[in-house]
Amino acid sequence: MTISETPKLVRALQGDIFERPPVWFMRQAGRSLPEYHELRAQAPDFIAFCHNPEMAAEATLQPMRRFAFDAAIVFADILLLPRALGQEVWFETGEGPRLGALPSLEALEGEIGASTGRLSSVGETLQRVREVLEPERTLIGFAGGPWTVATYMIEGRGGERAAARTRAVEDPRMVDRLIAILVEATAHYLVMQVRTGAQVLQIFESWAENLAEDDFDRLVTQPHARLIARLRALGVDTPVIGFPRGAGALVEGYATAAGVRGVGLDVQAPAALGRRLQSHVTIQGALDPILLRAGGAALDRRIDTLIEQWSAGPYIFNLGHGVLPDTPVAHITQAVKRVTGR
Amino acid sequence: MTISETPKLVRALQGDIFERPPVWFMRQAGRSLPEYHELRAQAPDFIAFCHNPEMAAEATLQPMRRFAFDAAIVFADILLLPRALGQEVWFETGEGPRLGALPSLEALEGEIGASTGRLSSVGETLQRVREVLEPERTLIGFAGGPWTVATYMIEGRGGERAAARTRAVEDPRMVDRLIAILVEATAHYLVMQVRTGAQVLQIFESWAENLAEDDFDRLVTQPHARLIARLRALGVDTPVIGFPRGAGALVEGYATAAGVRGVGLDVQAPAALGRRLQSHVTIQGALDPILLRAGGAALDRRIDTLIEQWSAGPYIFNLGHGVLPDTPVAHITQAVKRVTGR
Numbered sequence: 001m002t003i004s005e006t007p008k009l010v011r012a013l014q015g016d017i018f019e020r021p022p023v024w025f026m027r028q029a030g031r032s033l034p035e036y037h038e039l040r041a042q043a044p045d046f047i048a049f050c051h052n053p054e055m056a057a058e059a060t061l062q063p064m065r066r067f068a069f070d071a072a073i074v075f076a077d078i079l080l081l082p083r084a085l086g087q088e089v090w091f092e093t094g095e096g097p098r099l100g101a102l103p104s105l106e107a108l109e110g111e112i113g114a115s116t117g118r119l120s121s122v123g124e125t126l127q128r129v130r131e132v133l134e135p136e137r138t139l140i141g142f143a144g145g146p147w148t149v150a151t152y153m154i155e156g157r158g159g160e161r162a163a164a165r166t167r168a169v170e171d172p173r174m175v176d177r178l179i180a181i182l183v184e185a186t187a188h189y190l191v192m193q194v195r196t197g198a199q200v201l202q203i204f205e206s207w208a209e210n211l212a213e214d215d216f217d218r219l220v221t222q223p224h225a226r227l228i229a230r231l232r233a234l235g236v237d238t239p240v241i242g243f244p245r246g247a248g249a250l251v252e253g254y255a256t257a258a259g260v261r262g263v264g265l266d267v268q269a270p271a272a273l274g275r276r277l278q279s280h281v282t283i284q285g286a287l288d289p290i291l292l293r294a295g296g297a298a299l300d301r302r303i304d305t306l307i308e309q310w311s312a313g314p315y316i317f318n319l320g321h322g323v324l325p326d327t328p329v330a331h332i333t334q335a336v337k338r339v340t341g342r
Numbered sequence: 343m344t345i346s347e348t349p350k351l352v353r354a355l356q357g358d359i360f361e362r363p364p365v366w367f368m369r370q371a372g373r374s375l376p377e378y379h380e381l382r383a384q385a386p387d388f389i390a391f392c393h394n395p396e397m398a399a400e401a402t403l404q405p406m407r408r409f410a411f412d413a414a415i416v417f418a419d420i421l422l423l424p425r426a427l428g429q430e431v432w433f434e435t436g437e438g439p440r441l442g443a444l445p446s447l448e449a450l451e452g453e454i455g456a457s458t459g460r461l462s463s464v465g466e467t468l469q470r471v472r473e474v475l476e477p478e479r480t481l482i483g484f485a486g487g488p489w490t491v492a493t494y495m496i497e498g499r500g501g502e503r504a505a506a507r508t509r510a511v512e513d514p515r516m517v518d519r520l521i522a523i524l525v526e527a528t529a530h531y532l533v534m535q536v537r538t539g540a541q542v543l544q545i546f547e548s549w550a551e552n553l554a555e556d557d558f559d560r561l562v563t564q565p566h567a568r569l570i571a572r573l574r575a576l577g578v579d580t581p582v583i584g585f586p587r588g589a590g591a592l593v594e595g596y597a598t599a600a601g602v603r604g605v606g607l608d609v610q611a612p613a614a615l616g617r618r619l620q621s622h623v624t625i626q627g628a629l630d631p632i633l634l635r636a637g638g639a640a641l642d643r644r645i646d647t648l649i650e651q652w653s654a655g656p657y658i659f660n661l662g663h664g665v666l667p668d669t670p671v672a673h674i675t676q677a678v679k680r681v682t683g684r
Contacts (some may be wrong), residue, residue: 005489010373154641162632165632166632167631169633169640170636209396209588210610211609211610212609212610212630213610213611214647215630216610217646218394246551246590247590247610248588248589248590248591248610248611249591249610249611252612253612254589260573262525266552267552267553267588268552268554268555268558268591268592269555269591270555270591270592270594270595271555273591283577288511288554290511291511293508294511299572302554303441304557305556320554
């Protein structure tokens with residue numbers, strides 16, 4: 001592929017600067033789209049849906065038909081991995097994920113080798129999407145950050161993460177070993193995603209908040225650095241976007257030490273901080289999903305501000321968190337038009 | 343009072359630097375102490391307890407007898423203010439606060455003048471505490487930050503603040519006016535606290551997280567600046583500590599623009615950020631309450647690290663959030679000893 005054929009989002013991750021940045025939205029596929037609800041009605045079990053390549057590919061592509069996004073992100077869930085490692089995972093409607101008892105670390109370690117094979121449907125989804133996705137649009141693969149996945153595995157559900165943070169302090173060896181298991185399994189899972197079509201990888205560290213500096217380094221930054229080093233050792237040099245949501249000011253140290261090519265910023269990232277990061281990495285974010293849901297002139301103004309404050313450096317336009325389920329489709333259209341100018 | 347008689351914590355807020363910083367803990371009074379549970383058993387209704395000067399003074403003083411804290415903070419609740427403005431407030435055991443329907447803004451405005459009188463019991467508590475508190479120990483008064491109180495008033499309870507953030511975006515005039523009401527009422531409430539004995543004031547902006555930079559400035563920083571300007575206009579020059587919990591990197595702009603003399607840092611504040619703030623303000627924080635609850639050698643190590651990283655500038659030792667209810671008293675003793683060296 002010549003440089004001119006390299007998709008815009010990949011070029012942004014190589015450091016290219018655009019007057020109008022490439023754009024995609026976290027959770028651009030899924031519950032905000034009426035056609036997604038029609039599709040899901042055919043496969044009510046969410047995990048079965050994620051593991052059905054035909055349906056997951058369709059869900060991935062639905063927003064690409066409606067909106068001028070520069071990237072598709074494979075439809076999957078960060079909890080497919082712990083399930084592939086042998087922990088029971090299910091979804092309670094309206095309440096989010098639930099996990100069964102945490103298997104022993106020995107048992108989890110014994111499943112690392114087999115886990116990637118159990119996730120092969122995600123690779124099939126990627127292949128299906130890549131076959132029909134326009135070449136100028138980037139296909140993104142992803143996984144949960146090791147700490148975020150560990151918090152789910154320890155707590156058995158979403159929530160305050162108090163139990164996981166307590167465990168990390170009171171039983172650090174156990175938590176460090178669990179994270180090491182997740183780093184290794186995630187590396188193989190992501191390699192598989194690259195082999196089947198992912199051109200960019202994102203690590204969703206959704207629960208990076210409320211950690212002291214030393215714990216953040218130990219539980220987030222260093223595991224990401226080890227994960228990326230493992231990818232490189234396995235022969236994969238695909239650019240990685242790390243998204244340590246809620247990291248606050250700790251994102252600065254993360255950006256230089258985690259080995260990522262891009263850093264996702266959450267809604268509270270200050271303009272000046274983003275500009276400082278742009279000397280090391282490409283930044284991505286950080287529109288408030290509440291503003292996207294609200295629409296109107298305030299949405300346009302905020303989009304203009306974000307582009308103005310960050311488009312002098314490498315920048316990918318995105319939200320600071322996922323699209324809210326009750327976001328009007330018209331507001332997504334409005335926002336993407338405002339970013340692309342088309 | 344000569345300089346040598348000025349209490350250590352007040353001196354820290356004047357910029358004095360100590361080898362061992364002054365220390366107090368947010369929620370040092372209350373549920374972690376067995377004697378508090380005995381006291382509360384005599385007055386099961388929490389609001390009635392807060393409004394009983396004898397009991398509230400006793401609760402304020404309980405931790406001062408056990409621990410070598412440099413400051414007492416008046417036992418009260420940030421939701422006494424909306425109650426004094428005419429909104430119903432009650433506490434469900436184990437579930438936290440509940441608030442009745444939000445009165446009209448006209449109704450709230452009409453109650454500003456009377457609200458401080460309805461909070462006179464807090465002044466009586468301060469007077470009782472000051473009578474017996476040793477002069478080298480500082481007495482702290484406090485109020486909730488206008489945005490945090492507004493979120494409770496809008497949502498009717500604690501939680502995700504999604505409704506309040508949505509309201510702030512979709513009906514900015516209403517939210518700005520509610521905040522203006524709270525700024526004015528809070529100013530008079532804090533003036534009363536100073537007149538009755540408070541030597542330092544803290545603004546608990548507990549829900550400063552998840553706001554975009556422009557919203558944070560509008561909803562947190564500027565209202566704090568107006569509140570402090572109002573205190574000065576009312577003749578009060580008492581030092582104010584602002585604690586915008588969850589502000590992340592936005593705390594830097596806050597520290598220079600809010601007009602506060604001290605800034606409380608939450609657990610995730612990086613060492614370097616704290617040092618930068620120390621050229622403008624005194625910093626306070628930021629031990630993880632989970633580590634305090636856990637105790638042990640890791641607690642001592644972290645305390646040493648915090649003192650080492652921040653004691654070259656003006657610094658008040660504290661937690662990054664309140665003491666957790668199930669924290670062993672022995673761990674609080676251990677921590678205070680580690681800080682004071684006594």
